[in-house]
Amino acid sequence: MSDSSAPLIAVIEDEAPIQKFLLASLQVEGFRIVSATTAKDGLRLITQEHPAIVLLDLGLPDADGISIIESVRSWSTLPIIVLSARGEERSKIQALDAGADDYLTKPFGVGELLARIRSALRRAARPAGAGEDHTFRFGQVHGDLATRQVFVDRIEVKLTKLEFDLLALLVRNRGRVLTHQYLLKEVWGQGSANEPHYVRVFMANLRKKLEPNPSRPQYLLTEQGIGYRLRTPN
Secondary structure, eight states: OOOTTSOEEEEEOOOHHHHHHHHHHHHHTTOEEEEESSHHHHHHHHHHHOOSEEEEESBOSSSBHHHHHHHHHTTOOOOEEEEEOTTOHHHHHHHHHHTOOEEEESSOOHHHHHHHHHHHHHHHHSOTTOOOOOEEEETTEEEETTTTEEEETTEEEOOOHHHHHHHHHHHHTTTSOEEHHHHIIIIIOGGGTTOTHHHHHHHHHHHHHHOSSTTSOSSEEEETTTEEEEOOOO
């Protein structure tokens, strides 16, 4: 049962069965919930209720959900997780590039939903202006962004500059989906927008060096048609 100190989640979803599923699942986990079925009411909820996180459907009856992301991002870093129907890869990419923190493809399970919510809330809880934690760990991999050193167990792994830059970007955004275009811009620069194979090649190299089984990665995950994410322990 929720209490006044539990995180408040704003659910903006017009499909009644999915909204019912979300409200029931989240309330059982102790979250407080406010909900809306239109973009207009959703924006009103966000500005008046100050939720800790937003779960946002893209296909709202009165506006595209991306317009809500763009509006909120003009004044807030509030975590936003997009809820997307299958086959809407272009919309997912647009949403992430507009500033969404993550997305889930319908249908999705409660466990995955809760993991994504916890991850987004942890990122949001990092104090603004606090010094970055340069160390990281996932599986047998650990390293230090400041010294640019990476180890598997206690053996140092040599990464090229671009391999390390790609890994560092994923580490700094751990748990978050990063689109191909975002990775290309941040690691290779603006002139590389039409070279998506760069990311695939370098991600394959990182997996060979860091994953226990590169053909079935546990941490450096592909989000099909969208980009990549680094999965780290909760």
